Structure formats: structure tokens, C-alpha cells
Amino acid sequence: MARTSLSGFPEWLPDGRIVEQAVLDHLRRVFELHGFAGIETRAVETLEQLESKGETSKEVYVLERLQALKERESGARPSHERRMGLHFDLTVPFARYVIENANDLDFPFKRYQIQKVWRGERPQEGRFREFTQADIDVVGNGELPFHFEVELPLVMAEALTTLPIPPVHILVNNRKVVQGICEGVGVVDVEAALRGLDKLDKIGPQGVSEELAESGITGEQAATLLAMAEIASDSPAEIRARVAGLGVGGALLEEGLGELCDLLATAGERMPGVVIADLRIARGLDYYTGSVYETVVEGHEDLGSVCSGGRYDSLATDGKRTYPGVGLSVGVSRLVSRMLSVPLVRATRKVPTALLVAVIDEDERHRSDEVAARMRSRGIACDVSPAASKFGKQIRHADRRGIPFVWFPGAPGEPDTVKDIRTGEQVEADSLTWQPPAEDLAPRIEAIG
Amino acid sequence: MARTSLSGFPEWLPDGRIVEQAVLDHLRRVFELHGFAGIETRAVETLEQLESKGETSKEVYVLERLQALKERESGARPSHERRMGLHFDLTVPFARYVIENANDLDFPFKRYQIQKVWRGERPQEGRFREFTQADIDVVGNGELPFHFEVELPLVMAEALTTLPIPPVHILVNNRKVVQGICEGVGVVDVEAALRGLDKLDKIGPQGVSEELAESGITGEQAATLLAMAEIASDSPAEIRARVAGLGVGGALLEEGLGELCDLLATAGERMPGVVIADLRIARGLDYYTGSVYETVVEGHEDLGSVCSGGRYDSLATDGKRTYPGVGLSVGVSRLVSRMLSVPLVRATRKVPTALLVAVIDEDERHRSDEVAARMRSRGIACDVSPAASKFGKQIRHADRRGIPFVWFPGAPGEPDTVKDIRTGEQVEADSLTWQPPAEDLAPRIEAIG
Numbered sequence: 001m002a003r004t005s006l007s008g009f010p011e012w013l014p015d016g017r018i019v020e021q022a023v024l025d026h027l028r029r030v031f032e033l034h035g036f037a038g039i040e041t042r043a044v045e046t047l048e049q050l051e052s053k054g055e056t057s058k059e060v061y062v063l064e065r066l067q068a069l070k071e072r073e074s075g076a077r078p079s080h081e082r083r084m085g086l087h088f089d090l091t092v093p094f095a096r097y098v099i100e101n102a103n104d105l106d107f108p109f110k111r112y113q114i115q116k117v118w119r120g121e122r123p124q125e126g127r128f129r130e131f132t133q134a135d136i137d138v139v140g141n142g143e144l145p146f147h148f149e150v151e152l153p154l155v156m157a158e159a160l161t162t163l164p165i166p167p168v169h170i171l172v173n174n175r176k177v178v179q180g181i182c183e184g185v186g187v188v189d190v191e192a193a194l195r196g197l198d199k200l201d202k203i204g205p206q207g208v209s210e211e212l213a214e215s216g217i218t219g220e221q222a223a224t225l226l227a228m229a230e231i232a233s234d235s236p237a238e239i240r241a242r243v244a245g246l247g248v249g250g251a252l253l254e255e256g257l258g259e260l261c262d263l264l265a266t267a268g269e270r271m272p273g274v275v276i277a278d279l280r281i282a283r284g285l286d287y288y289t290g291s292v293y294e295t296v297v298e299g300h301e302d303l304g305s306v307c308s309g310g311r312y313d314s315l316a317t318d319g320k321r322t323y324p325g326v327g328l329s330v331g332v333s334r335l336v337s338r339m340l341s342v343p344l345v346r347a348t349r350k351v352p353t354a355l356l357v358a359v360i361d362e363d364e365r366h367r368s369d370e371v372a373a374r375m376r377s378r379g380i381a382c383d384v385s386p387a388a389s390k391f392g393k394q395i396r397h398a399d400r401r402g403i404p405f406v407w408f409p410g411a412p413g414e415p416d417t418v419k420d421i422r423t424g425e426q427v428e429a430d431s432l433t434w435q436p437p438a439e440d441l442a443p444r445i446e447a448i449g
Numbered sequence: 450m451a452r453t454s455l456s457g458f459p460e461w462l463p464d465g466r467i468v469e470q471a472v473l474d475h476l477r478r479v480f481e482l483h484g485f486a487g488i489e490t491r492a493v494e495t496l497e498q499l500e501s502k503g504e505t506s507k508e509v510y511v512l513e514r515l516q517a518l519k520e521r522e523s524g525a526r527p528s529h530e531r532r533m534g535l536h537f538d539l540t541v542p543f544a545r546y547v548i549e550n551a552n553d554l555d556f557p558f559k560r561y562q563i564q565k566v567w568r569g570e571r572p573q574e575g576r577f578r579e580f581t582q583a584d585i586d587v588v589g590n591g592e593l594p595f596h597f598e599v600e601l602p603l604v605m606a607e608a609l610t611t612l613p614i615p616p617v618h619i620l621v622n623n624r625k626v627v628q629g630i631c632e633g634v635g636v637v638d639v640e641a642a643l644r645g646l647d648k649l650d651k652i653g654p655q656g657v658s659e660e661l662a663e664s665g666i667t668g669e670q671a672a673t674l675l676a677m678a679e680i681a682s683d684s685p686a687e688i689r690a691r692v693a694g695l696g697v698g699g700a701l702l703e704e705g706l707g708e709l710c711d712l713l714a715t716a717g718e719r720m721p722g723v724v725i726a727d728l729r730i731a732r733g734l735d736y737y738t739g740s741v742y743e744t745v746v747e748g749h750e751d752l753g754s755v756c757s758g759g760r761y762d763s764l765a766t767d768g769k770r771t772y773p774g775v776g777l778s779v780g781v782s783r784l785v786s787r788m789l790s791v792p793l794v795r796a797t798r799k800v801p802t803a804l805l806v807a808v809i810d811e812d813e814r815h816r817s818d819e820v821a822a823r824m825r826s827r828g829i830a831c832d833v834s835p836a837a838s839k840f841g842k843q844i845r846h847a848d849r850r851g852i853p854f855v856w857f858p859g860a861p862g863e864p865d866t867v868k869d870i871r872t873g874e875q876v877e878a879d880s881l882t883w884q885p886p887a888e889d890l891a892p893r894i895e896a897i898g
Contacts, residue, residue, distance in 0.1 A: 005549055006533070009491035013553050014560070017488050032801035033825040035832030039466050042458035042579050043565060062518050065569035066509040066534065084455070085515065100454050104462050106849050108835050116492060120514035130491050145835060147814060352481035365596060376482040383484030386557050386594060400555045
């Protein structure tokens with residue numbers, strides 16, 4: 001299903017695009033039901049802006065005008081145009097947008113943003129160089145209440161659990177819990193602890209211990225951190241009990257544990273079984289300041305997280321004001337690519353068209369056009385046969401595309417008829433009133449198996 | 450309304466984005482009603498592909514990975530990665546997509562494509578370096594009937610005349626008419642004639658005559674071409690009569706005139722007054738092979754054409770097969786930018802939200818969340834107040850965003866109430882059944898003045 005004549009740049013055939021579009025429409029619909037306003041930012045940022053978040057700067061695609069490139073290669077003086085690159089996520093551009101438009105935005109500002117992003121990675125299995133992300137964030141001016149850290153993952157839970165994919169689990173952790181436990185056992189270099197724990201799946205507990213030892217973390221401290229990483233549950237009581245079992249305490253740990261358990265409790269009431277606290281999650285804890293989120297699809301754990309995010313105490317700052325934020329980002333291309341390649345779903349047809357109007361004779365094309373215009377005025381997506389060929393050929397035109405109905409204008413004095421080409425049933429019909437069944441009006445996506 | 454902290458890269462505030470999104474949704478809706486399937490192509494093409502259409506290659510943005518750039522600048526050997534650039538239109542990528550996927554597509558293939566494109570032009574008034582285009586094309590395998598040259602501009606006419614903008618006129622011409630007249634008067638260098646005529650608005654008839662003389666076109670020949678360029682009408686009869694008055698003939702001219710008048714006749718029946726033949730139009734005639742189209746908005750002629758296109762006998766070819774096509778492209782950003790800057794329209798609010806649910810007390814937030822969940826389950830976009838502040842402040846939160854209704858959960862034993870903050874009317878309401886008026890369900894765009 002994926003066409004990639006340039007490695008890492010996926011394209012879909014029309015039926016694949018119907019699936020992707022349905023996913024995008026669904027996400028937008030859920031985001032808007034929750035009051036998020038849609039924005040788009042330009043695809044490019046200044047290199048300065050992109051490099052402000054050091055970690056991924058190596059993956060940036062830098063732009064140069066072809067004309068400037070040719071001048072440079074012919075030995076001319078290098079251009080002094082400001083260097084721009086393609087954005088590699090939607091968070092950096094959003095932070096810039098908030099600063100630039102702060103006086104015109106209403107805070108707390110809830111926005112969704114669905115756009116392509118680019119990363120100049122060496123192409124490899126499942127890594128795209130161009131892909132679509134769908135982000136929601138809420139950003140406050142100076143302050144942002146904790147309850148948004150509960151609400152935003154629940155918006156994503158609603159969006160993802162209503163897609164035709166296997167069950168999803170949103171795994172949550174909290175920076176304050178991990179930092180609180182580190183401080184409780186006397187680990188000063190929290191970042192080193194996080195880096196080590198992040199490798200747990202790859203190198204195992206023994207490997208992590210050795211790695212932590214290099215940063216001066218003792219075996220005893222490492223044992224507590226590894227015990228912490230074993231803690232996972234959707235029950236606030238169990239989380240509290242198991243953290244208590246680690247035998248460490250402190251104000252920061254208590255604060256984080258309160259937040260984590262609040263999140264679990266509310267999620268458990270509203271969407272039982274979806275949100276799970278997992279204290280092994282370390283990725284992102286180095287830049288998020290409160291809750292962090294990752295999302296796995298049951299049976300597709302190899303995909304990695306399809307929806308991640310967290311809380312920043314300073315999403316953006318202009319020196320005077322600070323804008324805390326919390327948000328999550330769905331990796332739409334990664335998810336859709338899997339939905340199409342397994343496949344988990346299929347589109348009921350390849351075109352929006354519900355009805356093909358046959359043409360009896362090229363001189364009578366205007367009659368078919370009139371039928372089509374009437375259908376469209378009533379919201380029925382409609383096509384007219386490209387040629388007045390034999391009816392069998394016109395029916396095959398519909399069949400190949402999955403168009404369910406073919407309309408035959410009647411000979412003069414005779415009524416029109418419409419044929420359901422799936423059942424072969426053909427009945428007289430009036431073009432002023434005929435309606436296809438609601439489920440045939442637009443292509444749908446169906447779960448397979 | 451336009452924010453452009455990088456010159457040529459427009460961004461909209463949330464209410465501007467509502468207008469843009471409404472325009473995009475409308476275009477998509479009309480295209481789908483006419484049976485066009487949506488596709489997207491990657492943003493990048495190989496430089497080879499982009500340069501195959503020489504004319505605009507100077508405007509291409511070339512990509513380079515930041516890592517590769519740094520290596521190059523530190524004196525390392527230049528990378529041998531294949532050079533890629535951002536697409537500058539949607540036609541070149543579509544032609545490539547058709548060739549690559551020919552075996553999986555059903556011809557004639559009708560597709561729409563709504564995406565950003567980039568041109569590295571020096572920024573100037575009204576020229577964007579990043580902008581959105583909305584294209585429709587139909588492409589055949591080997592052949593493509595003429596009737597599509599009539600239908601496609603009528604799809605665009607339907608799409609554009611139902612937007613809240615002043616009346617639009619689609620100006621049409623036909624390569625065969627112009628070439629037929631050139632040949633009829635003995636002009637051999639048709640391209641030179643087209644280049645000259647294209648400057649008519651800028652340099653006037655005298656200037657054009659002088660320019661044509663440089664290509665060996667005589668004063669008498671030039672006079673006929675200039676007389677041709679004066680011909681404009683929506684009446685097929687008038688077009689025929691005035692072309693006859695030029696005193697030239699020939700089979701190609703007759704064929705082209707037949708096509709042009711067919712188009713006018715059908716357009717005149719279906720959408721009177723929208724499509725006008727204008728034989729002055731020369732732009733695009735050098736690469737289109739049949740009908741050409743441009744579109745002007747009344748009172749906004751300075752915008753230039755907001756929707757252009759034409760017929761190609763060879764949209765794409767793989768050496769063995771040739772794919773003729775006809776299509777048009779709407780310059781969405783140019784149009785939306787004008788709609789917002791005049792302004793021609795406004796969004797009825799800045800957010801999707803129809804209802805804000807007030808919070809009485811932070812301890813009672815869950816009650817407000819429950820009301821919101823019920824509303825959303827019935828398709829009502831809904832937000833919950835970010836803080837349990839005084840009701841006046843919560844109402845101001847709604848008012849600033851244009852949210853029309855605020856819901857107040859009742860004290861225990863008391864009914865809930867809902868207030869229309871535009872009228873001040875507050876009534877008892879049941880969260881299981883309350884509905885806002887249909888016109889308040891989603892933000893709309895309204896014509897101004």
C-alpha cells in the first residue's frame with residue numbers, strides 16, 4: 001500500500017488516502033468537540049529557532065534557493081540570506097507562534113495542529129522522513145492548572161479508542177515522582193539516572209546498573225531505581241502502596257504521586273483500563289516537568305509510541321512572560337502506515353462517488369449531466385460516465401472503483417432506473433427524490449478480521 | 450490578519466484559520482460531490498523531476514540535511530545524496546504519481562489535491578513563498594474526451610461562485626484558435642506571438658506590435674493578432690462572428706472554435722454569465738494544447754488569476770504510454786489572504802466551541818466534565834471553564850472567544866441553566882437533551898458588507 005519511490009517519503013494510493021483522510025477527519029472532529037482551535041504554522045523556521053532545541057537539530061532539512069545554490073557552486077560569494085529549515089515537530093513552531101501572537105491569543109489557549117513534519121534521518125524500517133503529526137496543546141499565560149494534565153490524555157484516549165485499531169494504552173509517569181525518588185535515595189544526577197533507565201528495555205537491569213555506576217550511582221541506589229521501574233498499574237492505591245514499598249519519601253515525591261494518582265483516578269472513572277501508570281517511562285522526563293505520556297497499541301508494541309507528550313512549565317518564554325503548556329502528539333503516518341500494511345482496515349471504495357450516471361449516447365450526455373447535478377444538489381457524490389460505451393463497460397467503470405450504484409436515464413417516455421451493482425437489483429427511480437442508503441453515501445473504513 | 454514574521458510565509462490567527470479551513474472544506478466538498486478522489490504527494494521531488502519543467506526551476510527550494518551542510522562547510526567531501534527540492538506546484542508531482550502508479554489507477558482518473566507548495570521567489574506584495582493550492586485534474590490513459598474540458602471549469606465555477614466572495618469570471622481561450630489564427634495569417638513563430646500578446650496589458654498594442662516585429666511578424670499580421678485579442682464574449686454566436694471578421698480560416702481554427710463555442714454554450718446553460726471567452730489570454734498557451742482557463746474576481750482584478758489551468762495532450766509520459774490531462778488549480782492562500790485583509794468575511798467565533806460549561810467549585814469540576822461529555826456525545830463542541838472563578842469572569846472567558854452559550858450546573862436539587870451571552874437570556878435546561886440552534890453549532894463565515 002505504501003509507495004515510496006523516494007525512501008522515507010510515503011505516498012498512498014487513493015484507497016489508502018481515504019483511510020488516512022478518515023483518520024485525520026476523526027482526530028479533527030474529536031479535537032474540535034473538546035474546544036481546541038485549529039491553527040497551522042509555516043513549514044519553515046529559522047535555523048536559529050530549530051537549533052534552540054539541540055537534540056534533534058542534526059535531523060533538520062535546511063533550505064537553499066536553487067539559484068543561490070548554483071551561484072555558490074560556481075564560486076560566487078555565499079549568500080547572506082537567513083538560513084531556514086523545515087520544522088521537525090509542531091511544538092517548536094507552536095511555541096514561536098504563541099510568543100509572536102501572545103497579544104492576540106486568549107489564554108489558556110487550546111489549539112490543535114495537523115501538519116507534515118520532516119526529519120532528515122537515514123531511512124530505516126518504519127522511520128519516515130516526511131510524516132504527519134496531529135498535536136493538541138493547551139498553553140497558559142504564566143500559569144496552567146494541573147487539571148489539564150488529566151484532560152489532555154483523555155482527549156487523545158477518546159480519539160484513539162474510537163478508531164478501528166486494537167485497544168490502546170496510554171502509559172503515564174511524572175517527572176516529580178522520578179525526581180523525588182532519585183532525591184530520596186540521594187541520587188544527584190537525575191538526568192544520568194533517566195538516561196540509564198531509558199535503556200532498560202535494550203540492555204536489561206544488569207546493563208542499567210553498570211551504566212548508572214559510571215555516573216556514580218551506587219548499586220543500592222540503582223536497585224531502588226530499578227524497583228521503581230517495575231511499578232506499573234492503573235490503580236492509584238496500588239501505585240501508592242508500591243511506591244511506599246521503596247522506602248523513600250519527600251515533598252516532591254508526594255506532590256508527583258498526588259498528581260499521578262489523580263490522573264489515574266479520573267481516567268479510571270471516565271475510560272476504565274486505558275490509562276496506566278508506568279514508572280519505567282523515562283523518555284521525555286528530561287525536558288517535561290510534570291506528567292509524561294506514551295501510547296502503545298496492543299499487538300503493535302514494535303511500532304513504539306503512537307502518541308506522546310507531557311507537561312512543560314515553560315513551553316515558551318519571551319524573557320518577560322512564561323507560558324506553561326501540556327500537550328500530546330499523534331504520529332499519524334506511523335499509525336496509518338500500520339493500518340494499511342497489516343491491513344487493519346480497508347476503505348469501502350476508492351472514490352467519493354456513490355453513483356455513476358450512465359450515458360446512453362454522446363448526444364444525450366446533457367441528460368446524464370442534469371441527473372448528476374440534481375444528485376449533487378442533494379449531497380450525493382456523483383460521476384457521469386466518461387464515454388457512451390456499452391452498458392456492461394459503463395458498469396465495469398463503476399465496479400472497478402467500488403461505486404455502488406449506476407443510474408440509467410430512460411429512453412424518451414420511459415422511467416429512469418438505478419442498479420445496485422453489488423446485488424444486481426435494478427429498480428425504477430426518480431432523480432428528484434432517489435437517495436442511496438446512508439451507509440453508501442460516502443466511503444467508510446471498515447475494520448478487517 | 451496575516452502574520453508574516455518571515456516574509457512570504459503567511460500565518461493566520463485562529464479566526465483567520467477558521468475562514469481558511471471553511472474555504473478548504475468547501476472546495477473538498479464540491480470536488481468530492483463531482484467524484485474526484487483526494488490524494489497527497491510528498492512535499493519533495495528529485496531536482497531532476499523539478500527541473501524537467503524549466504520555466505520555474507529558479508524558484509525551487511533545494512534541501513540539504515543540516516549534518517551534511519556542516520560537513521560540507523567544514524571542508525569535507527560533498528555528499529553524493531540525491532538532490533531533492535520542495536515542489537513548486539501540484540502538477541509536476543501528480544504527473545510523476547500517475548506514471549509511478551499507472552498500473553494501480555483506474556483511468557480516466559479524477560483526483561483533487563490540496564497541499565502547500567513553495568517557491569523561493571524574492572518576496573513582494575502579494576507573492577507568497579509558501580502557499581496552498583487546490584487542484585483538480587482528470588487524466589486519461591492514451592485518450593481523454595473533450596467533454597472534460599467543459600466539465601472541469603464548471604466544477605471550479607460551482608466551487609468559487611458558492612464562496613462568500615464577489616462574482617467570479619472564468620476567462621477561457623483555446624490554443625487551437627490562437628494557433629489557427631496565427632497560421633491563417635502566416636505567422637510561423639507561434640510562441641513568439643504568444644509571448645508578445647501576453648504583454649498586452651503591460652505595454653499596450655503599439656508595444657506589442659514592436660515586439661512582434663522583432664520576431665519577423667509584419668504590421669499587418671500583428672494587426673490581426675491584436676484584433677483577435679480584442680475579442681471577448683460569453684456568446685458563442687458573437688465569438689464566431691467576430692472571429693469570422695478577422696478574415697482567416699483553416700481546419701485547426703475551426704476545430705478550436707468548435708471546442709471554445711461548445712464550452713461557452715454548455716457553460717451558458719448551466720451557469721449563465723460565469724464563463725467568458727477572452728482571446729487575449731495567452732499565458733499558458735505555450736504549454737497547454739487545448740482549452741486554457743483563468744479566473745478573476747470582480748473588483749479584485751489586481752489579484753491576478755485565482756484559478757488557472759488547461760488541457761495538456763501529454764500531462765505525463767513514460768515513453769510507452771501518454772497520459773493527456775485537463776485541470777485547474779485554485780490559489781487558496783492568495784484568495785484567503787484577500788478575504789481576510791479587506792476583509793470580505795469574518796468568522797462568527799474564534800473557536801469551534803458552542804458551549805462553555807462553568808465550574809462552580811474546583812471540587813465540583815467533575816460535574817461540569819460530565820455535562821461536557823454528554824454534550825460532546827451529541828456532537829456539541831464544548832469546553833469546561835479553566836478555573837472556578839466568579840461567574841462574571843467565566844462568562845468573559847466565553848465572550849472573548851465568541852462562545853455563544855454558558856452552562857451553569859445547578860446547586861444540589863436545583864436545575865441546571867444555560868445562558869445565551871449575546872442576549873443575556875438564561876433558561877433552565879437538561880444536559881441530556883439541550884441543543885444549541887443549528888446555526889450556532891459550529892463557527893460559520895459571514896460575508897461582510
